[in-house]
Amino acid sequence: MVPVVFAGVFLEARFMLGHGLKEKTAIEAATKIAVEAIGNIRTVASLCGEQLFLDQYLVELRLAQQAARRKTGLRGAVFSLGQTAWFYGYGLSLYYGGYLVATEGLPYKDIIKISEALIFGAWMLGQTLAFVPNYNAAKSAAGRLFYLVDRKPCISSPDENANELKAAGSIEYSEVKFKYPTRPEVSVLRGLDLLISPGQMVALVGPSGCGKSTCIQLLQRFYEPSLGTVSIQEKNIASVPLDCLRAQMGIVSQEPVLFDRTIAENIAYGDNSREVPMEEIIEAAKKANIHSFISSLPLGYETRLGSKGTQLSGGQKQRIAIARALVRNPRVLLLDEATSALDTHSEKVVQAALDQAKAGRTCITIAHRLATVQQADIICVLNRGVVAEMGSHSQLLEKQGLYCQLLRQAAGNCEQ
Structure with missing residues (x-):
């Protein structure tokens, strides 16, 4: 048996x-x-x-x-x-x-x-x-x-005692090439060179799929470049601890993710290194032009937002996301088409909050509506993974290049 x-x-x-x-x-x-x-x-x-x-x-x-x-x-x-x-x-x-x-x-x-x-x-x-x-x-x-x-992660964080970012510095993309792991046959960036000085507002524009959002994801080290380096303060970001690197940045994306918690908790999540006092939460909300709306609610800052913030409109969610980004007082502000999904009225309100948030910070913004980036210090026009044109709004108009073509597509007239 x-x-x-x-x-x-x-x-x-x-x-x-x-x-x-x-x-x-x-x-x-x-x-x-x-x-x-x-x-x-x-x-x-x-x-x-x-x-x-x-x-x-x-x-x-x-x-x-x-x-x-x-x-x-x-x-x-x-x-x-x-x-x-x-x-x-x-x-x-x-x-x-x-x-x-x-x-x-x-x-x-x-x-x-x-x-x-x-x-x-x-x-x-x-x-x-x-x-x-x-x-x-x-x-x-x-x-x-x-x-x-x-399992060894593809993106590793150096020791806590490694290089730290102690002051605002330049951001540089040097000969950066990149392919997404899920699409190794498609080259997204093909030797990108870009230098952003401290305090500058740089707008990344270009056709869909040219690599605008990829630049931000590489800066946050969600991916590693296939070739080339991304540097801050002349330090390769691969040598900077991940928590230190990302703590310098605040991001507002096209569709912000809010949690089923109170408004105060959602804003305070912007800085998890400490317990954010209520005074700072309110101050960040004021800078984001959302304090008046929150105060008008019966529970104020203790109002729960529901799953994915379904209790709020698109503009209100964006302004809470801006407040969340500001509460950590970031040196670099990343705006990934933050107003592209909003109606005209909401866009104006959110844009005013963004203009106030940009003050004194290095800002990288990705824009679908070119009218929102005309005041940028530098507008970088990306095409096929490289910088095709670079300059201010007026300088790019004089070149009559790809930027003008994008304006014509958006407005029908380059002179406008």
Whole structure:
């Protein structure tokens, strides 16, 4: 019986891994569909896509159910084999012992000794094998855990005692080339050279896909350049601790992410190195032109925003994001198309808040609407991953180059 039981355990271990992986993959796919549908429920409802997502969800669940059934049947067979092994062993030992007593004259006491040894051995083996499924699950979980523990991140942070940024300095992109890991065949930046002096406002404009947002992501070290360097204060940012580097920057993106917490907590998240006093939160809100609105709410700064800030309009969310960026008093302000998704009135209010936030800081802004960057110190026109033109608004108009073409597309007349 022992070889039979071990054979069953071996087959279970062999097949359970494959069926368990199929079940896990199917459940993950079903969960992803559910999370996407619930997180974007308004879009799903407006497109009348409830039944479509439900059907996709059920398809993945059926795949998980099929894998679970096969796995459960196999596990039940091995479990029952392990639990009944000692009964079979007991019966066989007594049967064969009786045969030996009758035919060979073997002493009865020896039969009892051997039978009891086989009984208890088979019983303990059955009890042990009952835990084999748990062992397989633990082995699989431990494998995933050790994979995460042993995995070396592509972007590593130097020691805390490494180079620190102690004052505002220039930002320089030197011969930067970059390809996204998910699209290694597409070159986004192809030798970008750009120098930004302290306190300057630099606008990055250009056709879609020219690498504007990539420049900001490289500066924050969300990615590493394929070639070239990005430097601050003449220090390669790869030699600066990540928390120190990112603490110097405040970012306002096109669609700010707000948490289901109070307004005060969302603003205070801008600086997690300390407990931000309420006075600083209010001051940041005033600079962002959102204090009056917050004060008009029944709960004021203690108002919860709901999931992803659904209780606020686009302009209000942007101004809270600006306040969150200002509360850390950043040396570099990054604006990634911060007003492109707003209506005209909201854009004017948010733009006024941004103009106040830029004062005394190095500012890099990415703009879709060129009218919002005409006051920039330098406008960099990117095309095919390099700087095609650079200069002030008036200087670029005189060149009659790509910047004018973009203006014509936006306004229909370069002179405007």
